[in-house]
Amino acid sequence: MKARTLTLDDFAPHQGKPFSVEAQNGAIQLLLAEAQELPGSVRDGGAFRLEFHGPAQPSLAQGTYRFLLSGRPSEIFIVPIGRIGDKLRYEAIFY
Numbered sequence: 001m002k003a004r005t006l007t008l009d010d011f012a013p014h015q016g017k018p019f020s021v022e023a024q025n026g027a028i029q030l031l032l033a034e035a036q037e038l039p040g041s042v043r044d045g046g047a048f049r050l051e052f053h054g055p056a057q058p059s060l061a062q063g064t065y066r067f068l069l070s071g072r073p074s075e076i077f078i079v080p081i082g083r084i085g086d087k088l089r090y091e092a093i094f095y
Contacts, residue, residue: 004032006074006094007045014069022073022081023058028056030067030090038095047095053087054077060090 013053021042030052041047054060064077078090 002064003075005045006076008035008037008048011048011050019052020053020068021060021086023060025058028054028058028060033089034068038093041095045095046092047093049094050092051081052090052092053084054090056083056086056088071081 002063013033014032015035016032018031021030031054032050033053034049034051036049036051038047038049042066058077059080064075064081066073067076068074076092078092081089081091083089
């Protein structure tokens with residue numbers, strides 16, 4: 001069964017809200033800080049960028065994690081991109 005193509009519309013209404021992310025040592029919460037359209041893509045559903053903020057510990061390594069999106073699991077590849085205050089920033093790009 002092919003996974004559904006995620007779009008910016010799946011995330012934009014959830015900006016500022018927490019997502020449950022399944023990690024090795026249990027679920028952690030990441031806050032969707034930004035959902036931004038990226039122009040110039042031929043990707044089905046368009047291109048977009050997501051920025052999540054999470055706790056300093058536990059931190060997540062670059063990789064694919066299962067996010068719960070409106071009660072449905074979605075596999076999303078995230079990359080740690082730095083800190084903001086006491087939070088870690090993560091980015092996911094769909095291009």
